[in-house]
Amino acid sequence: MRLIAGVDIGNSTTEVCVGEVSENGTLTFHAGSSCPTTGTKGTVENVHGIKTALSQAMEKIGKTLDSLYCVRLNEAAPVIGxxxxxxxTETIITDSSMIGHNPATPAGAGQAVGEILVYEHLMRAVKDTPYIVAVSREHPYEEIAAQINLLADRLQITGLILQADEAVLVYNRLHKKLPIIDEVLHIDRLPDGVLATIEVALPGQTIRMLSNPYGIATLLQLNAEETRAVTPIAKSLIGKRSAVVLKTPGGNVHENVxxxxxxxxxxxxxxxxxxxxxxxxxxxxxxxxxxxxxxxxxxxxxxxxxxxxxxxxxxxxxxxxxxxxxxxxxxxxxxxxxxxxxxxxxxxxxxxxxxxxxxxxxxQKLPMQEIAARLKTELGTDVTVAGVEAVMASLGALTTPGTKLPLAILDMGGGSTDAAVISENGQVTMTHQAGAGELVSMLIETELGLGDRRIAEQIKKYPLAKVESLFHMRMENGQMTFVEDSIDPRFFGRVILLTENGYVRIEQDIPMEKIVQVRRDAKRKVFTANAFRALKKVAPCHDLKNISNVVLVGGSAQDFEIPEMLMEAFAEYRIVCGRGNIRGTEGPRNAVATGLVLSYIGKQI
Incomplete structure (x- = not known):
């Protein structure tokens, strides 16, 4: 009896499969395990992770590492995904032409047009001129509200711009309600006496006039050439809750390539x-x-x-x-x-x-022999570099119930998407494509402006919900879910991730619908596009219609929505596509490691 271990070194995860080969050549699978890859895939730093994964697998069957007859490694070419x-493009603004804005709590609603009037110059104001008053944080909200109320009958004040986060506090104290924008960091740069327009949208809505070049033209009375010049301004204000646009003759706004x-x-x-x-x-x-x-x-x-x-x-x-x-x-x-x-x-x-x-x-050169030599020394057992990753994955995928030759596999990992087709006579055609889970995470992080790769990874992996009371939440698919125990008040009114370890709050104030859209678009751009690209390379005559079955393996095949996306995308080609279930027990993971153990039997025949 011989215990054989297959080891798949991936970009993110190292996986192990342990099987037992009897004297008559019968193979019995015993255990599998996985742990994070240590170091970059295909470098000697992988040895520590390999030993950890091997130890975990052997513990499951009550054996020690010295019980192994041999260890078989995949040819893990060093790949940086x-x-x-x-x-x-970039939008460049000179001469204080605009201060598009999106504070969390503006106050009031509607548009206002008037000359910028610095708060300290209120006494210089004349009766029949409309003004938008700019106030620095040096003045408390009680003083601002009292002063505006005092002057409301004498001056034509149409709106306020505040430096501090006090729009609601001021608004609640005004006798005559005005649109108010706050949290303007460099309010001291506002040019006194310049014509300006502000807009505040109703709660749950976004501005409409200042995100439209013709809306800006209407409010500031611009001609055709000036309207063309403010188009980059309007573009930059799309989706904002509030905004300010200043009309400065010397101002220059342009989109730079x-x-x-x-x-x-x-x-x-x-x-x-x-x-x-x-x-x-x-x-x-x-x-x-x-x-x-x-x-x-x-x-x-x-x-x-x-x-x-x-x-x-x-x-x-x-x-x-x-x-x-x-x-x-x-x-x-x-x-x-x-x-x-x-x-x-x-x-x-x-x-x-x-x-x-x-x-x-x-x-050009694979350092796998150095990894094998290091493992052989530390484990005291035979270690061989046994097979190309895509070939081994194809062998492992064949252990999925309901599969037969010819068969195509898609191995979707963190850095790359690999595809292979194994023909009826066992010939394998394969390709390695750049782009997989890490690129999806980067797109999510970038488009949502998260500045945190860890939360982007979690958004990629888990569904969302919005906590609407302490006893119910609205799922991203619209379903309402009620809970028996009260939800932690910290999550009330927030978008959360539903992970296996509990709820994770999204700290940024981003609508759930936008997060879902960005996540799904990122997955389609990367996984769906790469799946078509890879399968066309390996398909007979480069025609997808010559592929009848596709098994999805790898870490990204465990995703809660990627397999369904690919099933929909391949539907018109009448391709049977779904998650693999390696050995009928492992799901889409462990395909390469399982294939390495299976290939040992082939070497003995």
Whole structure:
């Protein structure tokens, strides 16, 4: 009797399968385990994680590591599934042309037009001129409200702009209700005497006039050329709860296209494509390049620096010479990124065009033999590098009930999406594509402006709900769920994540519907697009209609919505697609490790 362990070193997780082979060649699976990968995939730092996963699996069957007959490793080429975000446009404002805004608690509702009047200059105001009064935080809300009430009959005050977060406090004390905007950080930069317009939307709504160039033109009486000039302003104010636009003759607002740089795809021939062409054209160029040997970028540009940074990162992890480190695939995705507006007065951001890129990096030499030698020394047992990852995953996927040859697999991990087709005669065609779970997390983090990759990861993995009372919540699908025990008051009125360990509150004030939309769009852009791209490469005659069955394996196949998305996407091709259930017990995980154990039997025949 021999205990055989298969070890799959992944980008994020190291998985183990332990099987027992009898003297007559019968294989019995005993246990599986997983733990986080230590170090970058395919480097000697993986040894610690491998030993941890092996120990966990052996403990399940009451055995120690020295009971193992041999350990079989996948050929884990060092792959960096790196991601980067390159902004293609930026909005630049000079001469205090606008201060688009989105405070949490403006007060009042509607639009107001008038000259900016600094609070300290109230005594200079004249009777028949409309004013919007700007007040610094040096003045308490009681004083502001009392002074505005005192002057309400004598002056034509149409609105207020406050530096402190006190709009509601002032509004509640006014005899004549006005639209009030607060939390304007650099209120001292407001030019006194300049014509301005403000707008505050009703609760639950967004502004309508100032997010429309013709609305701004109506309020500030602009001509056609001036209306064209304020279009970037209107664009930056879309979705805001409140806003201010100033009419300054010397003001200049323009949308700048950043020099992102050229991408050079070295395949059958060298193809160049500019990053600012957008993701669709970039991916068409990647497809046209065929089998890509290396990808590089124009020197001293955003994209060139990104590719250089990725290769330098790999050279620090692997002793391979720099000339042997190659980027063999990229996935580009169009997105929007909140970027600080140059020249804005309150730290406002604007959603700018951007391209997210995932890159796959490979080296000429695999350090797997060094990993195997280190494990052999530390475990005192035979360790071999036994198989290519996609081939082993195909073998493991065949243990899913209801599958047969020919069969296609999609292995969706953290850094890459791998695909393979195994024909009826056992021939395997495979491909490795850049882009998977890490790129999805980056898109979620960027588009929602989270500034926290950890919460972006959780948003990717778990469904959402809105706590509407201490005893019920509204799920993201609209279903109302009631609970017997009172919900912690900290979650009341907040969007939460439903994790296996309890509720996690989303600290940012983002509507649940927007989070769901961004999450689903990110998954479609990455997983659905990459699934089609990968399967077309490995399908007979590169035609998806020649594939009848697809088994989804890997960590991302456990996602609560990705498999359903792919099932819908493949429906028109009449492809049977679903999560794998490796060995009938493991779900979509453990396919490669299981395949490594199965391949041992094949070697013995």
């Amino acid at each position: 790196d991601t980067a975000m390159e902004t293609l 950043l020099p992102a740089g050229e991408i050079y795809l070295n395949g059958k021939e060298t193809i160049s494509i500019n990053l600012d062409e957008g993701a669709e054209k970039i991916m068409k160029a990647v497809s046209a390049a065929g089998d890509i040997y290396d990808i590089s970028g124009q020197s001293d540009t955003n994209v060139g620096n990104m590719f250089t940074r990725i290769k330098q990162g790999m050279s620090q992890l692997d002793p391979t010479s720099a000339s042997d480190i190659r980027i063999t695939d990229i996935l580009a995705v169009d997105t929007l990124a909140p970027v600080l507006i140059s020249g804005a007065l309150a730290g406002e951001t604007c959603l700018e065009k951007a391209v997210g890129i995932a890159a796959m990096v490979k080296t």
